[in-house]
Amino acid sequence: MLILECPYCGVKGEETEFAGGGEAHLKRFGPESSDDDFHAYLFKRENPKGVHLERWRHTNGCGKWFHAARNTVTLEVYGTYSAQTTEPPKDIKDKISAKVPGWSWREFS
Amino acid sequence: MSNAISALQGAVYQGYVEVREMGLVGMITLRGDLSSAKMKKAVKEACGVDLPGQREIAVSGDKGAAWMSPDELLLMVPYEGVADALAVVEKALSGEHFLAVNVSDARAVFQLKGKAAREIIAKLCPVDMTPGAFEPGMIRRTRMAQIAAAFWMQDADTIRVVCFRSVAEYAFNLLKDAAEPGGETGLFA
Numbered sequence: 010m011l012i013l014e015c016p017y018c019g020v021k022g023e024e025t026e027f028a029g030g031g032e033a034h035l036k037r038f039g040p041e042s043s044d045d046d047f048h049a050y051l052f053k054r055e056n057p058k059g060v061h062l063e064r065w066r067h068t069n070g071c072g073k074w075f076h077a078a079r080n081t082v083t084l085e086v087y088g089t090y091s092a093q094t095t096e097p098p099k100d101i102k103d104k105i106s107a108k109v110p111g112w113s114w115r116e117f118s
Numbered sequence: 119m120s121n122a123i124s125a126l127q128g129a130v131y132q133g134y135v136e137v138r139e140m141g142l143v144g145m146i147t148l149r150g151d152l153s154s155a156k157m158k159k160a161v162k163e164a165c166g167v168d169l170p171g172q173r174e175i176a177v178s179g180d181k182g183a184a185w186m187s188p189d190e191l192l193l194m195v196p197y198e199g200v201a202d203a204l205a206v207v208e209k210a211l212s213g214e215h216f217l218a219v220n221v222s223d224a225r226a227v228f229q230l231k232g233k234a235a236r237e238i239i240a241k242l243c244p245v246d247m248t249p250g251a252f253e254p255g256m257i258r259r260t261r262m263a264q265i266a267a268a269f270w271m272q273d274a275d276t277i278r279v280v281c282f283r284s285v286a287e288y289a290f291n292l293l294k295d296a297a298e299p300g301g302e303t304g305l306f307a
Contacts, residue, residue, distance in 0.1 A: 018187060018259075020258070022244060022260065025244060025261055068266070069259065069266045070260060071187030071188065071190075072187055
């Protein structure tokens with residue numbers, strides 16, 4: 010069971026109050042992009058054993074989308090942060106580094 | 119025009135906590151910039167209370183305002199007063215980007231009354247109901263079994279629950295089941 014804290018309403022709730030929204034920080038490729046880029050955007054997803062960045066929505070609460078950094082093995086949640094960003098903030102990265110030295114996820118580390 | 123009736127028309131169940139459907143309650147969803155001065159004025163004029171802070175609810179008599187999300191409030195007024203309150207809000211917020219909608223007939227409100235009212239919520243929602251962790255003046259939107267709901271405490275022995283009207287019967291049955299005599303846990307006694 011994950012315990013997530015919504016960065017918008019400050020509620021610390023358990024997983025069933027939220028809904029997962031898949032991988033975070035997807036870079037979108039639409040019309041005019043190359044077939045490879047479009048294919049990667051549509052289908053290629055991370056499936057890590059360890060550190061993962063995800064989108065979540067506080068469905069049964071304030072209804073806002075946000076990002077969460079968590080560990081898929083230990084289910085530890087390193088932190089949650091605003092949806093209005095294209096990369097994890099420094100304090101979240103530092104928290105992950107403190108627990109998992111040398112981690113990397115896509116272009117972030 | 120036809121007579122307005124609430125979802126369960128004031129149904130009451132007397133368990134070890136009394137469960138009551140509150141009948142018609144006027145409710146307005148108000149979205150906009152909660153930090154603006156006009157918004158504060160609109161809430162004050164429509165409900166007679168100060169704009170509630172994060173996860174807070176301000177109640178004064180049969181009126182009140184609840185914080186629903188960073189850009190949303192739920193205003194509560196008597197059912198007959200909704201049109202007037204909407205007019206007040208629209209006047210106070212003129213010129214701002216906002217949304218105010220009468221949602222009275224889209225919601226159902228329940229009241230739990232009794233010493234063990236906290237217990238009923240604790241059975242149904244993934245929320246810490248320990249005295250001190252949840253107190254009057256706070257509102258919590260969460261999941262109640264399989265539906266979305268929000269609740270707050272009127273006083274130490276009274277909790278009000280609001281949910282969508284379409285699931286009113288489900289909600290009432292849930293609360294009724296949790297309040298059935300013999301189901302006392304004495305968790306917060």
